[in-house]
Amino acid sequence: MRPKDNIEQRNAARQMDEDDNVELDPEVAWKTNPNPWASWDGENGIATRRSFVRELDPTRYRDPGKKRSKHSFRKEFQWKLAIALLVFAAVWGMFRYDTEWTLKGQALVKQALTDEIDFAAAASWYKDTFAGAPSFIPIFQDEPQKAVGADGTVKLPIVSPLPESSLVRTFAEMLNGIELAGSSEQEVVAAETGRVLVLTEQDESGATIVIQHANQRVTVYGKLGDAKVKVNDWVEAGDPIGYLLKAQGTQPSLLYFAVKQNDQYIDPVGVIPFD
The missing domain is CATH 2.70.70.10 (Glucose Permease (Domain IIA))
Structure with missing residues (x-):
């Protein structure tokens, strides 16, 4: 073995030792380890980096602290806008033509916009589903509450000075x-x-x-x-x-x-x- 090869091997070994001494962020290490419980020592409950943490794959890991990309928000907004425009165009086109299926659609839309919401049925469904009524919605409460003045002033009574006059x-x-x-x-x-x-x-x-x-x-x-x-x-x-x-x-x-x-x-x- 040539001296040059020995030097390269020693440098490589030193680099591995330095890498072993680098401390990873605990949260990052936990998220990137496929089975963090597998190699824990049963006696002292301590695990080393080499025993349960694999090397990070920079192509798969994304820092959770980074903010959401503006491009993803823009794409999501564009998709929602496109869907809203399609729904609006469909309803508009439905009211432009009088065919059998458009008349049925028009009737459904008009009924949805004009009929009052059946709050009693909604409250009954909520009670059956969630075992209780949402107290933060006043209309779902069993006992009606008295109205309270919002201006904070006391409303004094006013009577006629000459009754039956x-x-x-x-x-x-x-x-x-x-x-x-x-x-x-x-x-x-x-x-x-x-x-x-x-x-x-x-x-x-x-x-x-x-x-x-x-x-x-x-x-x-x-x-x-x-x-x-x-x-x-x-x-x-x-x-x-x-x-x-x-x-x-x-x-x-x-x-x-x-x-x-x-x-x-x-x-x-x-x-x-x-x-």
């Missing part, structure tokens, strides 16, 4: 309120929860009460014969605040009622429920 003069006539006709000395109630802001003394036209409500709203009650509240009293919707004047002869007793929103008179009929 009739409208005598409209807002279009008076421009600053309405007149309601009631029975003699009928009780008048607060239309909404609020604080008594003004109470005038009774004169020939009667007394007037002004109540401040939330949301910059004010209600005015005029032509009262007697008041049951004082200034700064807190009243709830429907609480008695006074009485109408005593009727003269066959004439009904009248109540002047006005609503101001942000210092502007508005039609009470659009705010207060009247009988």
Whole structure:
């Protein structure tokens, strides 16, 4: 054997030793080994690289950390777009011709677009298949839930200040309120929860009460014969605040009622429920 051959053999052996000392990524080694459990040592539970890891094939291995190729995404998008265009063209062509088979297809498409979904049947199928209803879908729930306001504000009740009354003069006539006709000395109630802001003394036209409500709203009650509240009293919707004047002869007793929103008179009929 020539000295040159001995040198080459020693270099090759050294290269093999260096390759044996290279540590592979554990995840890569596990994925590339066809049977990682076969050569484990039963005593110490330790396996060497040579015992169970084969050499990597660079043509078959793809780094899982690499991102998906843009070309594959583009191809997938092109295929989906092509399929969608074919479906659209088929439906469009179906409605262009009136043949026996196109008429049947048109009927199926129209039925699919117009018929309502049978949620009860869908819920029954879901329960039978998955042993329970999907609680995250409200329509599948057994007990209907009460609606909740999305604005986060408390909805206070609003009532008519003179129940079972009739409208005598409209807002279009008076421009600053309405007149309601009631029975003699009928009780008048607060239309909404609020604080008594003004109470005038009774004169020939009667007394007037002004109540401040939330949301910059004010209600005015005029032509009262007697008041049951004082200034700064807190009243709830429907609480008695006074009485109408005593009727003269066959004439009904009248109540002047006005609503101001942000210092502007508005039609009470659009705010207060009247009988």
